[in-house]
Amino acid sequence: MLQEYADLVAITGGDAFKARAYEKAARAIGGHPSDVSKLDLQGLREIPNVGKSIAEKVVEYLGTGRVAAFEETRASVPAGVRELLAIPTLGPHKALTLYEELRISSVDELLDAIHQERLRGLKGFGEKTEQNILHGIELMKKAGGRILLSAAMDAAERIVADLSRIEGCERCAFAGSLRRMRETIGDIDVLVAAGRAEPFMEAISTLPYTAEVIARGPKKTSVRTVDGLQIDLRVLPPDAWGAGLLYFTGSRAHNIRVREIAVRHGLKLSEYGLFRVKSGRKVASRTEEEIYARLGLPWIPPTLREDRGEIAAGLADDLPDLITEDAIRGDLHTHTDLTDGLAPLEDMVAAAAGRGYAYYAVTDHAPDLAMQRMTREKILAQREELRALEGRHGRTRLLHGTELNIGPDGGVDWPDDFLAGFDLCVASVHSHFRQSREELTRRLVRACENPHVAIIGHPTTRLIGRRPPIDADFDAVFAACARTGTALEINGHPERLDLGDEEILRARRHGVKFAVNTDAHSVTHLPYMRFGVGTAQRGGLTKDDVINAWPLQRLRRFLRPSPG
Structure with missing residues (x-):
């Protein structure tokens, strides 16, 4: 709701600062480690970036299911314009321009206008814009009713827990593409082993989060949840x-x-x-x-x-001994509230230690992402704070790193002498996604060749269902990583899962090593490691392929190879 309101403010030409404030609040509440529905006004205001006005609106929403001020703003924006906002590559300002200038208020009308080349007379629109919009529509249609792996997992585990408590349940588990850890899920298959099916069919039909029963029979019942997710329950004889x-x-x-x-x-x-x-x-x-x-x-x-x-x-008795979450010894890409994270450094360190990690790296953004306002003084102060925390949270060793921005020419934020002071450097593309294939390839290869860069973060930059991968020659990038000893990240954030399984399979053939990280921006993101590991498994990776499954001494040798 808060994110939608931020978009509506932007569409209606409202204060950009206000829109940004609601975006920040949406992220902060989304990453808050406890249940916000149990917080009062004061408790909500203690969440970073949640002021009095936003806290009051959250209380109103939790109590009534709506916010009057938001409803007024929503009513002022045509429904068709809101429909256009669902297109991943189309921003709010362009959506409003299309409506005001061409009265376009649906995806079909937009497709017709593109095919008739009617957009090209609008300021800020051209042939490349048309191609980007068409690609966005394709992404949206491809996603269809599919949801992210994390959302499906949350729903499935809740249902499995509820059904497992019913008398007569011998086994209960989810199956289908969710069990295979696909990056998006269409519907959820849940299996129960029991002598009698009826108690389970009745239970799933009446659970509080079941909105409707689609079909019900003696062996299978399909329901739709309040979130619109379809659950198919099948009850099997225990011996089957x-x-x-x-x-x-x-x-x-x-x-x-x-x-x-x-x-x-x-x-x-x-x-x-x-x-x-x-x-x-x-x-x-x-x-x-x-x-x-x-x-x-x-x-x-x-x-x-x-x-x-x-x-x-x-x-041929040649299956890989797949990496497991238990084998992961640490997380090498995380953020704090020094940049765009939501939690203080000590909270992130404590949460990581609580997961039993042998080591843990903090890698806040470097200064080329200007909105993060990073300076040498800030990052050095963080290093001192991190060193002071060493030993306070068990035996977890703390690594001070940074996430560098790979510039349009492949350069990174800080000079070599300053980078030499970090325990590790992750380097990622955060902008200029539409460079040519040759430019993007050269850019990534140059970053691999930087002796201080240990890991290429979220290599394709994709956001599932929202932003396509960049168009680079990734086989050339994989070859460069293998040649330079640079690891490729498998980013476990469910909106990224980047690299994806097919790219992992290709990269592994080049002899690349990998780092399975969470890119956590709050303590609630650290468990995303399970999704990164699932993606790594789909790519056939073993402990030897994943640098953060190695002992610290071996990891340090990889991060700081001997000269020559």
């Missing part, structure tokens, strides 16, 4: 649990490969078990492991089940 979990986890292509092997063994595989074709006798069903074993395969982790060679690798 393994077969059902395998079948409903997918992917479809993986299941086809497994069924082909079953056929060659004179067997038939369904969600109820593995059966002999001739006699119909069941030979395996209770666990996934016994079904795979009966087909001559090891258990294949769900994150690999995409028909990308995992069956052949399993048959």
Whole structure:
């Protein structure tokens, strides 16, 4: 709601400072570690960037579900303009211009206007703008009703917990693309093993977050939550649990490969078990492991089940020993409220130590991101503060780093002599996304060649469903990383998951090492590590591939290689 209001203020030509204030408040409340619905006015005002006026509106919203001042502003903006705002590459000012100048108030009308080249007469619009808008519409349509992995995981874990408490539940888990840790999820498959299905069908139909029952039968019930997410619940006989979990986890292509092997063994595989074709006798069903074993395969982790060679690798006993979250020894890309983070340094350090990390790096932004107002004095003061915290939170070793901005020419913020004082440097692209393919490639390669840059952060810069990856020759970038000993980040923030699994597979073939980080801007972001690890697993990575799964001494050698 707060973010929407910030957009509405911008659309209506309101005070830019006011719009920015609401954006900051939206981020601060979104990253607050406790439940804001339990806070009173004073408690809300203690959240950074939440003043008295915004706190009062939050209280009003939590009490009534609406805010009168927002409703008035919303009513002043045509619904069609608000629809245009859903296009990731179209900002509020351009949306309003399209409405005022051409009376465009829907995506279809906008497409027609682009094809008729009617936008080109508008100030600030040209052929390149048209291409960007078309790409944004394509992104929006591709996302469809899919939601981010994190949102789906939150919903699924809540439902699994609720159903597991029902008497008669022997097993309960989510399956489908969520179990495979896909970056976006269409709907959620939940499985229950129980002797009687009816109690579970009744329960999911009446849970407080169920908005409507789409379909209900003796073995399957589909509901839609208040957030618009579809949940498909299936109840299986306990002795068919393994077969059902395998079948409903997918992917479809993986299941086809497994069924082909079953056929060659004179067997038939369904969600109820593995059966002999001739006699119909069941030979395996209770666990996934016994079904795979009966087909001559090891258990294949769900994150690999995409028909990308995992069956052949399993048959050859060559599956990778995948990285796990337990193997991660530290987070190497995080922020504090010194720049655009939401939590003080000590809170972030304490939360990281609470996760049992052996080491933890703070990497606030460098000065080229002018809005962060970083200076040498500020970053050096932070270093002293960090050193003073060493040993106060268990045995977690603290690393002082920075996230550098990769400029249009591939240069970074600070000179070599100053960079030499950091424990590590992450370098990322934050602007000039529309450079040519050659310029973007050269820019990233030059950053890799900087001897102080240890990690390239969120390498493609994508924001899932909102911003496409930059158009660079990433095979050339991967080769440069392998040559220079620069790690590529797998950014675990669910809006990024960057690198994605397909790029990880390509980069690994070049011999690149990786860092799985959260890019945390609050303590509530540190658990995003699970999503980064899931993405790393989908790319087939092991502990040896991931530098922050290494002991500190080995990590330090990677960060500071010996000259020559």
